[in-house]
Amino acid sequence: MAFAITIIITTTTTDNTGAKKAPIPTLPPLKRKLVASRFLAEQEKPKNPRAADHCHKDNEICTTLEIGGTNTTCCNNKCIDLLYDDHNCGACKKKCPFTETCCRGECVNLSFDKRHCGYCNNRCMTGGYCFYGMCDYA
Numbered sequence: 001m002a003f004a005i006t007i008i009i010t011t012t013t014t015d016n017t018g019a020k021k022a023p024i025p026t027l028p029p030l031k032r033k034l035v036a037s038r039f040l041a042e043q044e045k046p047k048n049p050r051a052a053d054h055c056h057k058d059n060e061i062c063t064t065l066e067i068g069g070t071n072t073t074c075c076n077n078k079c080i081d082l083l084y085d086d087h088n089c090g091a092c093k094k095k096c097p098f099t100e101t102c103c104r105g106e107c108v109n110l111s112f113d114k115r116h117c118g119y120c121n122n123r124c125m126t127g128g129y130c131f132y133g134m135c136d137y138a
Helices: 038-043 059-064
Strands: 072-075 078-081 101-103 106-108
Touching: 059 072, 059 078
Parallel strands: none
Antiparallel strands: 072 078, 101 106
């Protein structure tokens, strides 16, 4: 048998005039909540609120959504523009290195590429060079 003893301590206070005020009750200690196991917690994952936007390997969904690019395809269950996405550049899961960005489906260095100097599709003049993202610097 288990006995639960709860003691409620009440205090009385007095003000400057000496009159007693009503006692202030204290709350009993809080009980510990039961926590589900890690296994059960993993089973109860919330549903994705954007599940309707997923393409499920169906490229026709990506072309009808009008994402903004002409080369949208289904990568990792999302509609991706392969021409300008740094994590899927030209193909699914083809990630550009840290210093490069995706322009027209290929990874380029915007600081030194003549065809993409400073930003995508910014060509330097014939015979010109691209230094630090500026055409014919110095």
